[in-house]
Amino acid sequence: MANTAQPTAVALGDATVAFRVAGDRVYTAVEKANLSVADGEFVAIVGPTGCGKSTLLNVAAGLLKPAAGSVKIFDQPLIGLNRDAGYLFQADALFPWKTALDNVAIGLEIKGAPREQALQRAQDWLTSVGLGAFANRYPHMLSGGQRKRVGLAQVLIRDPKILLMDEPFGPLDAQTRQIMGNLLLELWNADRKAVLFVTHDLEEAIALADRVVIMSAGPSARIIGDWRVKLPRPRDISEVRMEKDFHELHREIWSVLKDEVMKGYVQSTQAAGAG
Amino acid sequence: MSRSTLLLLQLLVAVVALAVWQFLTTVPVFGKVLLPPFFFSNPIDVGSQIVKWFSSGVIWKHLIITLWESILAFVIGSVAGVLVGFWFARQPRVAAVFDPYVKMINALPRVVLAPIFTLWLGLGIWSKVALGVTLVFFIVFFNVYQGVKEVSNTVLDNGRMLGMNERQLMRHVYWPSALSWMFSSLHTSVGFAVVGAVVGEYLGSAAGLGYLIQQAEGVFDVAGVFAGMFVLSAFVILIDMGVTLVERRLLVWRPTAAEGRG
Numbered sequence: 001m002a003n004t005a006q007p008t009a010v011a012l013g014d015a016t017v018a019f020r021v022a023g024d025r026v027y028t029a030v031e032k033a034n035l036s037v038a039d040g041e042f043v044a045i046v047g048p049t050g051c052g053k054s055t056l057l058n059v060a061a062g063l064l065k066p067a068a069g070s071v072k073i074f075d076q077p078l079i080g081l082n083r084d085a086g087y088l089f090q091a092d093a094l095f096p097w098k099t100a101l102d103n104v105a106i107g108l109e110i111k112g113a114p115r116e117q118a119l120q121r122a123q124d125w126l127t128s129v130g131l132g133a134f135a136n137r138y139p140h141m142l143s144g145g146q147r148k149r150v151g152l153a154q155v156l157i158r159d160p161k162i163l164l165m166d167e168p169f170g171p172l173d174a175q176t177r178q179i180m181g182n183l184l185l186e187l188w189n190a191d192r193k194a195v196l197f198v199t200h201d202l203e204e205a206i207a208l209a210d211r212v213v214i215m216s217a218g219p220s221a222r223i224i225g226d227w228r229v230k231l232p233r234p235r236d237i238s239e240v241r242m243e244k245d246f247h248e249l250h251r252e253i254w255s256v257l258k259d260e261v262m263k264g265y266v267q268s269t270q271a272a273g274a275g
Numbered sequence: 276m277s278r279s280t281l282l283l284l285q286l287l288v289a290v291v292a293l294a295v296w297q298f299l300t301t302v303p304v305f306g307k308v309l310l311p312p313f314f315f316s317n318p319i320d321v322g323s324q325i326v327k328w329f330s331s332g333v334i335w336k337h338l339i340i341t342l343w344e345s346i347l348a349f350v351i352g353s354v355a356g357v358l359v360g361f362w363f364a365r366q367p368r369v370a371a372v373f374d375p376y377v378k379m380i381n382a383l384p385r386v387v388l389a390p391i392f393t394l395w396l397g398l399g400i401w402s403k404v405a406l407g408v409t410l411v412f413f414i415v416f417f418n419v420y421q422g423v424k425e426v427s428n429t430v431l432d433n434g435r436m437l438g439m440n441e442r443q444l445m446r447h448v449y450w451p452s453a454l455s456w457m458f459s460s461l462h463t464s465v466g467f468a469v470v471g472a473v474v475g476e477y478l479g480s481a482a483g484l485g486y487l488i489q490q491a492e493g494v495f496d497v498a499g500v501f502a503g504m505f506v507l508s509a510f511v512i513l514i515d516m517g518v519t520l521v522e523r524r525l526l527v528w529r530p531t532a533a534e535g536r537g
Contacts, residue, residue, distance in 0.1 A: 063432055081435055093433035097451040097528045106447060107437045138528035158437065 007074055009084075009162050009194030010037040010060050015069035017055050029055045031220040032069065035213060039074075039161070040192040044205035046257065047215030048264030053198040054090070054166050056215075060196055061087050061164050073162070086160035088151055088168040094139040100126060100150045101135035107158040125153040129183065145176040149183070156187060163188075163195045169204070181208055181237040189234055202257060206249055207237045214257055217264035225256050293318045316498040324502035338510065340483040344400050344472035345514070348407025349465055353457065355408070356415025361453060363416075364423035381413045385471070389478045398480055407471025414464045415457050422456030423449050458525050465518050469511055484510065 017030040029052040037043045045053045058064040059071055062081040071078040073085075094103050105122035109115060126132050129149040131142075139147055148168060155163065169177045181204060188195060199205050205212045206229055214225035229249060231240055240246055276284075299310045300317040312320075328334035363370035389406055396402040426448055434448050457464075476485025484507050491499025 061436060063435075083438065085436070087433070087436040089429050089433060091427075091429045093427075093429045095430060095434075095447065095451070097455060098447075099528075110437065110439050110443050110447075140528065140530040154437070 006038045006040060008036050008072070009039045009041070009074060010035070010196060011070075011072040011075075012036070012056070012059065012066075013070040013072070015056070015059055015066040015071060017052065017059060017064060018067040028067075028220045029218060030059075030215075031222055033221075033223050035223060037162075037194045037196055039194050041211065042188065042195040042197065042209045043211045043213060044197045044199060044209035045213045045215060046199060046202050046205045046253075047221065048217045048257075048261040049200060050268060051215045051218045051260070051264060052221040053200075053215055057087075057164050057166050057196060057198050060162075061085055063087075082162070082164075084160060085162040085164050086155035086158055088148075088155050088163070088165045090167040090170050092139065092147060094147060094150055094154070096139050099136050099138055100131060100142065103139070103150055104153045104157055107154055111158070121157060122153070125157045126150070128187070129153045145172050145180060148172065148180055152184070152187070161193060163193050163197075165195065165197045167199055168197075170199070177204065178237045184208065185233075185235060185237070202250060202253060203241060204237075206231075206246060206253070207235065207240050212249075212253060214253060214260070217260045217267060224260070225253065227253055313495070314497060316501055320498040321501040321505065324498045325505060328502065328506070334487075334506065337483050337487050338506070340400065341469070341472050341476065341485070341510070344403040344407060344475070344483065345465070345468040347400070347404045348471050349411055349468035351404065352408040352411025352468065353415045353464065356412045357419050357453065357457060359412075360416045360419030361423060361449070364420045364453075365449075370420075377416075380409075385409050386474060386478075389475055392475070393479050403472045403475030403480065403483070406475040407468045410467035410471045411464045414460050414467060418456040418460045419453040422453040426452045455526065455529065458522060459529075461518050461522055462515060465514060466511070469514065473507065 012033050012035045014032045014034060015030065016028065016032055018026050018028045021027045033056060035043075035045075035056070045056060047053050055064060059066050060073075060078075060082065062071075062078050062085075073082055095106070098106065101119060101122050104125050105115070105118040108118035108121060113121075123132070123135060126135055129152055131146060131149050131153070134142060134146065137146075139150070142150065151168070169180045172180060185208060195209075197205070197208060202212075209229055212225075212227045212229060213223055214227075215221045216224045227249060231243065231245055296310075296315070297318045300308065300312045300315050302308070363373070385406060388409060389402070392402040392405040396405055431444065431448060434444050439447060472483065473485040473488075476483035477489045478485075480486045484503060488500055488503035488507070491497075491503060
């Protein structure tokens with residue numbers, strides 16, 4: 001899929017992210033992360049809870065500034081927000097006071113597109129995420145999965161070059177996650193963007209991505225592994241899980257991830273005990 | 276319980292209450308009328324007073340005056356509340372400086388301002404409007420302030436990532452959020468606008484429902500006082516129903532629009 005000749009969409013060089021907590025104590029969330037995502041490449045970041053996966057994503061989005069290190073987007077240093085990126089949030093991020101249609105159209109409207117045209121395109125996008133008949137619903141009238149579909153359309157209508165996704169399907173039930181995963185792959189296949197996909201679910205990561213990057217448990221989380229997924233595309237999320245290659249890769253990555261998950265778990269219980 | 280049974284039972288409560296009232300004020304029990312009609316009047320007198328007001332048409336003038344005062348108080352108080360609430364929420368320093376004074380004025384029982392407003396603005400409608408404004412303003416102000424401050428960070432970040440500049444964030448995120456909080460307190464603020472108008476009229480005026488009640492009280496016309504109270508209640512209920520309709524339209528996007536009473 002990705003070859004070295006393609007330009008690099010996202011490049012983090014020794015990026016360290018630190019937060020000031022309680023006076024002058026500094027909490028280092030991520031330490032010296034090196035990560036590059038080629039144009040058109042689908043990269044999944046997997047790590048134990050609280051390891052700073054989302055932090056890394058926010059750095060790539062420009063919502064967070066790293067304390068040290070560099071962030072380059074298409075070989076240009078990132079200043080301010082990443083204008084090439086679309087961001088699909090874990091929590092509900094739709095505008096609750098707008099209908100599904102208006103939520104999708106807004107991305108074009110703020111760019112200055114005429115309203116008629118924006119609505120037309122938004123309707124097309126809603127149809128392609130399977131919600132053509134739900135245009136006039138408000139977010140609270142939609143199910144969790146439907147809201148994610150609207151969110152996906154809202155991000156994709158702007159045609160960003162990079163797609164950042166923060167456990168987007170985390171709150172959904174298992175079946176809906178598979179359906180959403182397939183929808184995502186289908187949309188991505190049509191027009192391959194660089195994708196940085198954060199998840200805690202290793203199976204989901206392998207099924208979706210070209211590369212799986214593993215992070216260690218925080219604090220001072222590091223990138224400790226990088227696997228190429230050689231499963232053929234197009235894939236079907238539920239079928240790809242049955243394949244032998246899938247299992248082998250899963251076992252290989254899990255042997256590394258398992259220790260970190262346990263470390264992360266112990267740390268989280270200790271932190272809770274101390275606090 | 277079906278709708279008609281409920282309505283029937285609700286009517287029954289009114290009928291029983293009125294019957295008991297009529298009975299106690301007119302029929303002697305053990306040789307003594309328990310509620311002296313001089314202080315308690317009776318439903319028939321009160322009813323005929325209301326009928327007289329409406330048939331002669333005197334009441335309309337007073338109703339319209341009170342309605343106007345309420346509307347003006349509501350509109351002026353809301354606009355001021357929205358503007359100041361927005362300003363304070365976006366400028367935390369300004370909010371911090373004014374904070375003790377806002378708290379001080381809000382802690383003041385607004386009735387004591389009525390004489391001042393009467394001195395400043397005369398006996399006409401504006402002194403009543405001013406009283407209503409001081410009540411409405413704070414409700415709207417606090418709600419809008421809260422609404423702007425409590426915009427979800429995720430929604431804000433989403434707006435930014437979708438490419439909104441500050442002006443667009445204001446229009447598409449802060450503004451609707453603030454308005455939704457304001458609308459959710461619509462019942463309270465409209466109610467207070469009426470309270471301001473009526474209390475103002477009661478304390479000194481030449482027209483309005485408060486004036487009518489005050490006049491009746493001045494000549495010990497208890498039937499007139501009760502009649503005024505009933506008309507006032509009906510007036511407030513009608514306005515409240517109107518507010519409910521407006522609210523349903525404006526807050527369709529909110530899951531709790533139907534039960535969102537302040």
